[in-house]
Amino acid sequence: MTQVGEAEPDIFNPALPATARWPEESEYHCEAEGSIVEFRKLDQTELARVAEIDRRERINVLYEQHGTQLVARHGNWSASAWDPEGHGGYSVEAKVHELQHYVDNGGVALGALAGGRLVGIGVVVPHLRPRIAQLAFLHVSAPWRATGIGGRLSEQLEQIARTAGDSDMVVSATPSENTVRFYLGRGFQPMADPLAELFELEPEDVHMRKKL
Numbered sequence: 001m002t003q004v005g006e007a008e009p010d011i012f013n014p015a016l017p018a019t020a021r022w023p024e025e026s027e028y029h030c031e032a033e034g035s036i037v038e039f040r041k042l043d044q045t046e047l048a049r050v051a052e053i054d055r056r057e058r059i060n061v062l063y064e065q066h067g068t069q070l071v072a073r074h075g076n077w078s079a080s081a082w083d084p085e086g087h088g089g090y091s092v093e094a095k096v097h098e099l100q101h102y103v104d105n106g107g108v109a110l111g112a113l114a115g116g117r118l119v120g121i122g123v124v125v126p127h128l129r130p131r132i133a134q135l136a137f138l139h140v141s142a143p144w145r146a147t148g149i150g151g152r153l154s155e156q157l158e159q160i161a162r163t164a165g166d167s168d169m170v171v172s173a174t175p176s177e178n179t180v181r182f183y184l185g186r187g188f189q190p191m192a193d194p195l196a197e198l199f200e201l202e203p204e205d206v207h208m209r210k211k212l
C-alpha cells in the first residue's frame, strides 16, 4: 500500500492533447516534441526552490465570498514576483518558512520540474481535521500556467489525501478569477462555514471544499 509521502514520480508532456495527458501508468514517459515535465516528491532541503517559481500574474477580477456566493470585484490586483531578499509576506524567506511549517505538520510537497527548474509546487496536509485534508499550497510558474501542471499536481495531492484516509479536501484559495475558476473546474465549491483556523489566517480568500 502506498504510504503518505510516497507519491509515484511520473512524467508528462504538457503539449500533448488532454487524452494523452493523464496516463494511468505511473511509468508513462513521453519522448515527443516539447518540454518534458517530471512530477515527484520534494524533500525538505528542496523547499527553498520555491524561489524558482515566477509568481507574477495579471489579476483584473477578485472574488468576495458571501457564504457560498462569490461576488466579482474589478480592478488591478496584479501579483508581483516573490521578493528574493526581504522578510515580508511575499518574500522567498516567508514562503520557505510556510512550506517548512506544512511539512513539519505532516504535509507532503510535490514538485513539477522541467529542464532542471521547478515550474510547479503543491503541498497537501492530510488530517487537518479528522477525515479532512488541506490543499495548503499550489503554485505554477507564470510561463507554464494553463498547460495542465496545476491540475496534475492537485490530482496527485488528492490521491495522497485519499490514501491517508481523508474524505474531504479544503483549500483557502487566492480569490483571483483564474484561481477560483481552476478550483471550481476541479470540483471544489465555496463553503458556507469555512474552517475557523483557515478563515482566521486568510479572511479574504475564497474557502472551498471538495469530496474526495
Ligand SMILES: CC(C)(COP(=O)(O)OP(=O)(O)OC[C@H]1O[C@@H](n2cnc3c(N)ncnc32)[C@H](O)[C@@H]1OP(=O)(O)O)[C@@H](O)C(=O)NCCC(=O)NCCS
Pocket: 057, 137, 138, 139, 140, 141, 144, 145, 146, 147, 148, 149, 150, 151, 152, 171, 172, 173, 174, 176, 178, 179, 181, 182, 185
Ligand atoms: C491556479 C494555478 C495553480 C492553476 O495551475 P495551472 O497549471 O495554470 O492549471 P491547469 O493548466 O491545470 O488548469 C487550467 C485551468 O485553470 C484555470 N486557470 C488558472 N490559471 C489560468 C491562466 N493563467 N490562464 C488560463 N486559465 C487558468 C482555468 O480554469 C483553466 O481551465 P480551462 O483549461 O478549462 O480553461 C496556477 O494558475 C497558479 O499558480 N496561479 C497563481 C498562484 C495561485 O493563485 N495559486 C493558488 C493558491 S490557492
